[in-house]
Amino acid sequence: MLNNLELIRRAKKTALSGKILDRESITSLLKIHPNSEEAEKLGEAAREVASVVCKNKAYLWAAIGLDYRACPMNCNYCSLGEKWGIVKEESEFSEDETIRMVKKYVHEGVRWIVLRTTQFYNLDKLIHLAGKIKEVVPGEYELGANVGEFDEKVAAKMANSGLEFIYHTLRLREGIDTKFNPSDRLATLETVKNSSLKLVSLVEPIGVEHTNEEIADAFLIAMRYKAAVTGGMARVPVKGTPLGEFPALSKERLAQIVAVTRLAAGFSAPDICVHQASELAIQWGANVAVVETGAIPRDMCCSSKEAWRGFDPDTAKQWFRSSGYQVFAKGE
Numbered sequence: 001m002l003n004n005l006e007l008i009r010r011a012k013k014t015a016l017s018g019k020i021l022d023r024e025s026i027t028s029l030l031k032i033h034p035n036s037e038e039a040e041k042l043g044e045a046a047r048e049v050a051s052v053v054c055k056n057k058a059y060l061w062a063a064i065g066l067d068y069r070a071c072p073m074n075c076n077y078c079s080l081g082e083k084w085g086i087v088k089e090e091s092e093f094s095e096d097e098t099i100r101m102v103k104k105y106v107h108e109g110v111r112w113i114v115l116r117t118t119q120f121y122n123l124d125k126l127i128h129l130a131g132k133i134k135e136v137v138p139g140e141y142e143l144g145a146n147v148g149e150f151d152e153k154v155a156a157k158m159a160n161s162g163l164e165f166i167y168h169t170l171r172l173r174e175g176i177d178t179k180f181n182p183s184d185r186l187a188t189l190e191t192v193k194n195s196s197l198k199l200v201s202l203v204e205p206i207g208v209e210h211t212n213e214e215i216a217d218a219f220l221i222a223m224r225y226k227a228a229v230t231g232g233m234a235r236v237p238v239k240g241t242p243l244g245e246f247p248a249l250s251k252e253r254l255a256q257i258v259a260v261t262r263l264a265a266g267f268s269a270p271d272i273c274v275h276q277a278s279e280l281a282i283q284w285g286a287n288v289a290v291v292e293t294g295a296i297p298r299d300m301c302c303s304s305k306e307a308w309r310g311f312d313p314d315t316a317k318q319w320f321r322s323s324g325y326q327v328f329a330k331g332e
């Protein structure tokens, strides 16, 4: 049996040879204690792989939560779940407000801008909005959507409107902590895979309750559906939701998970995202960070035009630069 340092060395070699790491190696890397010296070696190896795979190019991602609305799907971690009674006064960004925000993000050098909605947002409306944005906001950015389920016909309309990517995922404990039938989520992933839209899919929302095997399986599903960007997003405990009492992951554990996705994805997903970002996760191989505005499923509060928790593009850029990355608005 390999010891952890040998395992890390082998994972790095596998990543650089262009292969996706096997499930057993992924779970073994996830077993390393996140506060250990071995975890630091794991982080260093992931950073070295990032320097080859993404060539030290970092990118910003901005999510705009369009509708602050109670959602009948009631996911156990989401503040927007109708049953939890957190959403009191519903609101929605207007077309003009959204366009202004997209312009601001483009000006700030954000590469990926995603329009995020609750599950049953009208997709014709979203497609119309995407077309309008692409018409009036020029620049080096890619526009995406994070919405409910849809089929090939809708995917084709999305691509025609100018949308370039979709954020979608089979979330951890889908069907247990959510009311979704996992096969419905997989069907949407299949639709995206078979369309011209790119898929972005993170392992999420990761909490202390998830096993290494669950995390490995979620990552491998993202790879199976050809995610161009993957990585890890932590569950934020929101008081009043059923999972609100479970503590959040430590910064070190999230950074470790992100480092493992970097090593495990290799060249298959050259861009690795962390949410919420930390300087440690960036030092351990993440080259994509997320800024958020609008309705946030991770917060008790309302829809705001300010950067969520003050994490704005300038802070993200500064963190990337101090870890040896250069920030680009355009993929090459």
Ligand code: SF4
Pocket (backbone or CB within 6 Å): 071, 072, 073, 074, 075, 078, 079, 080, 081, 082, 117, 118, 119, 297
């Ligand atoms: S995570 Fe999405 S589907 Fe689930 S309750 Fe929140 S908005 Fe609805």
